[in-house]
Amino acid sequence: MTPRNATEKEVLSVIRPEKEERDDICTVAEMLVKAVNESGTAKGMVVGSVARNTWISGDRDIDVFMLFPPELPRESLEEEGIVLGRSIASRFGGKFVEKYAEHPYINTTISGFDVDLVPCYAVTDAARIQSAVDRTPFHTRYIQSHISGLEDDVLLMKQFSKAGGVYGSDLMTEGFAGYLCELLVLTYGGFSELIEACKSWQTGKTIDIAGHQGKHFDDPLVVIDPVDPNRNVAASVSLAKMGEFIELCRGYFELPGKEYFFPPVRNAITRDEFELILAERGTGLYSISFATPHQIPDIVVPQLRRSTAGIAALLERHGFVVNRYDAAMGDDRCYLLFELLVDHLPPLYVHTGPPVENAENAGKFREKYLRYNVLSGPFINGDGRYAVEILRKWVDAYALLASDDLFSARLGKHVVKSMKKDCDVRCGAACWDENICDFLSAFFNKISSVSALKKL
Amino acid sequence: MTPRNATEKEVLSVIRPEKEERDDICTVAEMLVKAVNESGTAKGMVVGSVARNTWISGDRDIDVFMLFPPELPRESLEEEGIVLGRSIASRFGGKFVEKYAEHPYINTTISGFDVDLVPCYAVTDAARIQSAVDRTPFHTRYIQSHISGLEDDVLLMKQFSKAGGVYGSDLMTEGFAGYLCELLVLTYGGFSELIEACKSWQTGKTIDIAGHQGKHFDDPLVVIDPVDPNRNVAASVSLAKMGEFIELCRGYFELPGKEYFFPPVRNAITRDEFELILAERGTGLYSISFATPHQIPDIVVPQLRRSTAGIAALLERHGFVVNRYDAAMGDDRCYLLFELLVDHLPPLYVHTGPPVENAENAGKFREKYLRYNVLSGPFINGDGRYAVEILRKWVDAYALLASDDLFSARLGKHVVKSMKKDCDVRCGAACWDENICDFLSAFFNKISSVSALKKL
Structure with missing residues (x-):
């Protein structure tokens, strides 16, 4: 593995959580998992970057999933999930809000952390998910079992993508999700290796880390989900954001400056x-x-x-x-x-009608516009169609x-x-x-x- | 054959040459043919509408062809043709001009007629022509041997096309040549029959009067030359002019008025x-x-x-x-x-560059415009290409x-x-x-x- 350069070492010293931060967040997360387990109705699981040990210092997000048996009907899952989420939120936090993704979940603040309590199904196979969130536990387990030793590389990749404006898989950003950052680090075996490889990406680049060789995707960037061969983890990445990322990799490869992780703030215009x-x-x-x-x-x-x-x-x-x-x-x-x-x-607008050879429609068109206040026409244009020049509406x-x-x-x-x-x-x-x-x-x-x- | 309606009878009484006009023009034409024959170097032949008995009263054009042996080299044909033309023009007319189509010919005025004296090769088969004008004698012979009894119909068709602005195969008009008018009358067996048939023409209409079934043409209207299967007589007809003609046929079919032959003069704008x-x-x-x-x-x-x-x-x-x-x-x-x-x-102009994935060119483009006075950019557009917004030249x-x-x-x-x-x-x-x-x-x-x- 390529040794870290001075920039990366310095960046890591800022973005890598210290032991105290780590202990803090883990204590809260474990407490919440325990509370879910004690309910007897669902199994608790920490997911997201906290579970994967790939969160950036200062991030205050804890995602706790409440895994219900897959036999439970959808309405019951939603109801029981919300009931359990509310009770945990009330017990540890205080105020909470009900939010809605593919189904409802609870968002609350506990010990200064932004906590999501999300119900899902404990399916045995990622191919059998009943809702998109059911896939998340599989992602977490996959990363947990493969990422060891590359956590710092993921931190660098996430910070690099955020700073470059390409982090985030929401539909407004059309960029790189955290899970995608993790998979790319795994694929190339490190941050430096990733930078060197990605600077030469071409549109249609396909990465199939688990060797599924399944479905064909037409997206600009294709990263087959190792836990689900029918899903492209990079489906939300637009051509423009892929281009931005390639450009960032090239730029950083040439001159690996700190500004690629901490860009100067751009002032909004007055x-x-x-x-x-x-x-x-x-x-x-x-x-x-x-x-x-x-x-x-x-x-x-x-x-x-x-x-x-x-x-x-x-x-x-x-x-x-x-x-x-x-x-x-x-x-x-x-x-x-x-x-x-x-x-x-200008007021002139060309309205093109049917071809002359279409006798009935052509005749109707001509008769209509003979009674109309036209600027020119009806005439026959170079394509053999009737046309008139009339006054434009707007x-x-x-x-x-x-x-x-x-x-x-x-x-x-x-x-x-x-x-x-x-x-x-x-x-x-x-x-x-x-x-x-x-x-x-x-x-x-x-x-x-x-x-x-x-x-x- | 459909009987003439009152309009057509009235029109014919105006456009059909009387015996005196006919005798006048034939006398001059025969005199010129005789002069060519007497030269001993070429054979004279009247071509065009005079030879076919399909000229409109008042037309003063006589086309006399001078047919030379096909063995004669091209330069000799041009030279001898011009010499003979000049001598005939001097003898009967006076002033003359040398004009040039595919090769030179003589234009002069004799007894008030506008006379062309055109050299060509007397080939035995239209497929063996050496110059486009060599085909004309074959057209004349073909029409002469088939047109009998339909001369008035040709006159009506020519006058109808002229009045409607679609007569003339020159490249500015893109319309119907005289020979094409004659072939259409032959095809449908009369003027009224032609009107009724042509009002339903569709683009790509193909007429193959001699049943050649040869070459395929992509033109809007295809009329295979009966004397040359490789030629579309209607090649010069544009889609717009074909549409105009279809419209004229429909309009006349509905209400056969005299204005279709003698349209009112449209005043030019001041x-x-x-x-x-x-x-x-x-x-x-x-x-x-x-x-x-x-x-x-x-x-x-x-x-x-x-x-x-x-x-x-x-x-x-x-x-x-x-x-x-x-x-x-x-x-x-x-x-x-x-x-x-x-x-x-507005001054803003978008200049689009290479795709980002094309590393070398993309880099050059970006570096160039980083040193430029741009309105925006360089940025990456939705197609993954670099672009800049710069000042427009015009x-x-x-x-x-x-x-x-x-x-x-x-x-x-x-x-x-x-x-x-x-x-x-x-x-x-x-x-x-x-x-x-x-x-x-x-x-x-x-x-x-x-x-x-x-x-x-």
Whole structure:
């Protein structure tokens, strides 16, 4: 194994938990497992990075799973899981909240730790899981039995990915989950080895650590789950985030600086800077905001993405030219942002009809537009179709976005519902909002991680 | 055969040559044939509509071919052809000009007729022709031996096509040649039958009157030449002109009015009307004019088309949005016309680079733009490629067209040469030019023939 360089040694001295932190967290975790076991209804198990000994100093998350017998009906599991979770939370913590992923679980604070108490099924084989969370115990056991000696490498990999903005498998980040970081360290046998290998990754890179050779995946990065051959652990990694990671590995390989683990904080833009940037780009900026739907992020985030793409497509269908778009989900409000190269159009709009050879429809089209106030036509275009030049419905992108035609875009169900209640459409400098200045900064200072580091 | 309706009878009484006109033209034609024969070097033959008895009253064109032995070398044919043509022209006419198609011929005026004296080879089989003009005598013989009794139908078909703007196989018209009109009348056995059949034509319609069943053609309309199975007589017919013809047949079939043969004259727009139209459409109009290259139309016209499409593609590459474009070739000057929906753009331009996985090029791209004054980037886009947002070279379509970058468009060779000498680029109301008011009218009042008739 490659020896640690000075940077890595220094980073580890910061991110590796000391004995005291380790003892603290383990005491609480064990206490909770014991409480689950004593209930008699479920078996307790610590999962996540604490169980795997791969948490970064300062992380205060403890995940305790409550494993119920697989014969238990789903509703009973949910009910009993919540009852048990509540009782443990009340006993050790105090306030707790019921949260919801694929099924409900309890979140509470115990001795300063953020604790999740999650019910799942104690299945005997990862291929027989009844819910996605049932797989987690298998992941934990797999990592526990393979990671020994590589814990520091996982810490480095996690910190490196976080600092580079590619850590996190949620649908907004589209990056690398903790389990994926662990598997990659196992695959390459160490952090340095991982860096050297990943800098040459190509799209479609496939890693099959357990040699399953099963299903084919079309994702940019494929890491077959050693406990479930039908699952790609890297399914959530987008092409862009994979590219960012490759770039980070290359950059660090060339010059292994501390900034790859502790990047400088980037200041969010101020309102004045924002207006200067708008003037310099000369583009048309449009924002649409509405109350964040009361659904889990796994449901809301894909709907935000689909809605943003849908509205961009609507704008393009009407002849406007979109440069970029993005979405942000806040606790209270969601923001969709569109930057347009063309947001005003002349009144002329070309409407193309059926081919002349289609006698019936062609005739109807021509007769209709002969009675219409047209700019030109009906004429026969180069493809042998009828066409007319008529007055455009929307010459201005703002008017379109502020109209009911907005809802002819392909939007997510919950997004539509929220938009119909309250939809704030803004344009240009009016898009500025203190709540989203980080989002606006990232949008306008869009830059890859390594480029940003090199620009310093 | 369907009996003539009243319209057709009335039209024929106008377009069918009377005996006097017929005698006049035949006397001159026979005199010229005799003169060719008397030369001893070639055999004379009248070709074209006069020979086929299918000319429209008032046409003053006589085509006399001078058939030389096929053994004669090409240079000798050209030389002897021109010598003989000149001597005949001098003897009967006076002034003459040497013109050039696939090889040179003589054009002169004799007794008020416009006479072409064209040398060709007297080949024994149309499949053995040495030059495209060698095929003409075969066409004439074929029509002469089949057309008897259908001459009036050909006259109606020719007048109908001319009136509808689809007559003429030159590359600017992309319509129906006289020979094609004759073959269609033969195919369907009469004008009325032709109208009824053609109104249901579909793209790819194939007519093989001689039953050759040879080569496959991809053209919108295919009429296999009965004297040459490898030739599509309708090769020059565009999809748009085929559509116009189908529409005309349908319109006439429904209501066989005289206007289908004698359409009302459409007034060209005035300068005031032109400015009103521009304001109403709100689009950006650009014209480029230059001296017409000294080449035959068969060479210049395709170059004009290619150049116009090439410049439209150049505009689109730079982000401008083109609605329509067209070209006109005058005796002195050529005009290219472009109508733009978007002719001004913001300074922001997205430049996309190599994929990140291509380490060497990606690195070069990033390093280059790290030293550049960018608006954003280098960043990694959704396709995993590097991209930057930089300042656009041309924010204004006029500036692009008036710059040397115009020559980065795909242009015809002779067009480039002429443009480099003198290229007049204009914008908006300045595009008005009395010499092209018909062209501007047709461009802005673009309408199919039947739509125009119905709008009256």
